[in-house]
Amino acid sequence: MPLATTRRAGLVDQVIDQLRTAVTQGEWPIGERIPTEAELVEQLGVGRNTVREAVRALAHTGLLEVRQGDGTYVRATSEVSGAIRRLCGSELREVLQVRRTLEVEGARLAAAERSEEEVAELRALLARREVDLREGRWQDFARTDAEFHCAVVRAGHNRLLTELYRGLTEVITASVAATAGITPGADHAPEIGHEGLADAIAERDPDRAAAEACGFLDELLERIDRA
Numbered sequence: 001m002p003l004a005t006t007r008r009a010g011l012v013d014q015v016i017d018q019l020r021t022a023v024t025q026g027e028w029p030i031g032e033r034i035p036t037e038a039e040l041v042e043q044l045g046v047g048r049n050t051v052r053e054a055v056r057a058l059a060h061t062g063l064l065e066v067r068q069g070d071g072t073y074v075r076a077t078s079e080v081s082g083a084i085r086r087l088c089g090s091e092l093r094e095v096l097q098v099r100r101t102l103e104v105e106g107a108r109l110a111a112a113e114r115s116e117e118e119v120a121e122l123r124a125l126l127a128r129r130e131v132d133l134r135e136g137r138w139q140d141f142a143r144t145d146a147e148f149h150c151a152v153v154r155a156g157h158n159r160l161l162t163e164l165y166r167g168l169t170e171v172i173t174a175s176v177a178a179t180a181g182i183t184p185g186a187d188h189a190p191e192i193g194h195e196g197l198a199d200a201i202a203e204r205d206p207d208r209a210a211a212e213a214c215g216f217l218d219e220l221l222e223r224i225d226r227a
């Protein structure tokens with residue numbers, strides 16, 4: 001997304017909106033350093049103080065992280081996600097408990113509201129997840145697994161629940177990667193599948209879908225206690 005020169009009043013707010021859009025649309029991925037202050041000044045056509053104030057505001061929300069002497073990096077894909085990261089930190093148990101709260105109802109809604117296209121998407125993500133697992137691509141596996149869970153919640157067609165869950169994207173991906181390391185099996189391969197959850201959604205069985213979603217998260221929480 002090319003940055004446009006800003007011309008109207010409310011320069012700081014406009015710069016904030018443009019920087020936020022560059023992050024949320026994936027122009028600047030998580031972990032990547034954004035353009036320097038001088039580069040942003042030139043691209044946006046505003047003063048250094050305006051850029052500095054906008055960056056400071058987005059750092060306060062958790063979207064960006066300013067590293068003195070190194071630059072500014074993307075920390076999260078949304079302010080919701082940034083706030084969650086600050087609250088949850090690296091406490092895996094808390095992340096899984098929040099996931100369980102949202103995903104159980106998300107699965108129940110998905111079984112009642114899903115379309116055939118959304119069922120096909122779930123099947124495709126599970127197939128990709130299996131390939132990532134079989135070939136030992138752990139980072140890809142974590143991302144694909146997180147995409148599957150996001151797709152389940154999205155299939156429930158509750159916009160507020162979907163937005164809340166979307167804010168968990170980064171911590172969900174991190175929790176998948178973390179739980180892979182505590183799961184028994186060859187090379188610590190995650191052995192918990194989601195075919196039962198996909199089947200329940202496809203068969204429009206809300207109670208079974210909720211039980212499937214709750215079951216595997218409860219199992220992960222038990223494994224944390226044993227690890």
